[in-house]
Amino acid sequence: MLRPMFTFGCTLVLAACAVHMPAVPMHRFLDGDLDAVAAAMRNEQANGSAENSALVLNILAQCELFLGDAEAAWRDFGAAGRIMGNWQTSGGEAAGAIVGSESSKTWKGDPYEKAMNAFYLGLAFLWRGEPDNARASLKHGILADAEVGDEKFQADNPLLFWLAGRMSTLMGKGDDADDFFKEARTANTFAMQHGSRGDASGAVLGRPDDGNLVLLVECGIAPAKVAHGDLDELARFESRWHPADRARITLDGRVLGETVVLADLDYQARTLGGTEMEGIRKGKAVFKKASLIGGVALLNIASRDRGDSARTNAIVGGGLILLGLLTSTAADVRHWPTLPATVQALTTNVTPGAHLLEIEFLDVAGRAVPELHQTWPIDVPAASQTYYLFRSLPGLDRQAAARAATVGTGRTEVHP
């Protein structure tokens, strides 16, 4: 009786190397101090858990992207994507996560996080002048998005389909583009019918191939993954408040309009569906409760008994309590905390040359949030398309201007 129990305990201890969420200085991120966040992530990469590598690389790459180093971002999003896209898992790692702590496993992200990695990597490839690899990444994201538990929600990310369509056009594949645009409209309609925000007016998806200037704007902050249940065995998402709801774009003093939502990460996270691990954790929670109750009951009997019987009950009861305490039921709540709540877009046709772009981030009531206001000088080339990505964080334009004054412009744009 005792030896098998100890063997089981041994396995539990073997698998008990739980990995926690990397220390991301979120207040710094929300203040727009991306240099500090990047430094923290480099430190995590050097000294933190290898199991968090993809998560750390994604956050670092995001900082690099918004700091104007698109090449470094391409490298790090690519490295993270290779970990996230790999289904292969060793038997030991799977056993460790099932028997011991679930968070002992390598972080690969939920489908919406994989889709966002694919989105960023796609843009990074586009900015390198490789629309075919950009499309490959977006297609990879579409497949990753289809990994959700509930089949109903397996192809509902209009952003990826729309961008894959535009990349197809750049590759000269009009038929493919039409198919992707059709899928984008279907995904948008479906997602909106199920509570997502989307392009209701067809401002972007109604004329998906239009515009030589494509502005992608990230607003808000993505939901946090938190543990619920008596023994933290359930993973749930909680929305996080942020003042930026959408953006109003002005070009050379002329208001172009407001951006429309093409990816709603609150909705994407909410519709993930269940996983097999959730069932396993629930089973472990039942076992843990039963072991602790049984152990206490046996110790109680032992305290009122004498002789060999009392000793046996005490040892078995103690063993059960030990097993109960060693059984980890907590859900793995590691998540990508620096993602936006929504990715929005606005496309327009502008005359080639230099322009001044102003972005006013608006709250839910439509009031401008002055501290998030950004002004960017942009250059639109002739006979080409330009893609820009912005984020509702304070001071990114001022940081970029200061950087450009010392090291030259490194702003993210493409002229494929």
Added chain:
Amino acid sequence: MFHQRPARSVLLGLLVLATSACAGTIDRRVDPDSPDEVGGAVLQSQDIRTMAQNMARDLASSGLLTSTANNQTVTFHIIGMENQSSDVINREIIITKLETELFKALGGGRIRVLDRSAVGLDAVKREREAKRSGAVAGNEGKRGNVLGSDYVLYGVIRDRVQQGGKLKSAYYDVTFTLTDLETDQKVWQNDYETKFLSEKSVISR
């Protein structure tokens, strides 16, 4: 009966196991032709090497790049690859490997591989202009025209990915085509195929 000595041994064992479970990084050199243990169901080093070797061998045995009617040296360039798959890939690694294998298979003296990349052409143009203007010294014996290309070689990566439940399959087809630049005729074509099947673990997220 639970004795003190076995209990100590078990506890010691637990400690050793717990320590070994958090072991550090191990690096070792492996054969690039061996199957990749990391997995990922994507084109791997083994595929790139086999593909380049097969294509170079087949192209060499076709005789297209070595036999001309008037015994002239054949010139050709590789235009690049288009990735139509859902796997991002460094196309340069495939192209460069193929070029290396072609040099090995055909011999540098029997064919001329031209650099038609934007970077290469620009470098040639700038250097020639500098030499002609006298800004830099040039070797008169090496003066000549930029060579025209007889053939162009290009490749396309396509895939077919299917996903259902816990299973995913990925079929890759990489096609290479040699086109005669005088006649626009496809004179040679070959492909490399591979397929992966993946089964999702319970901890795939």
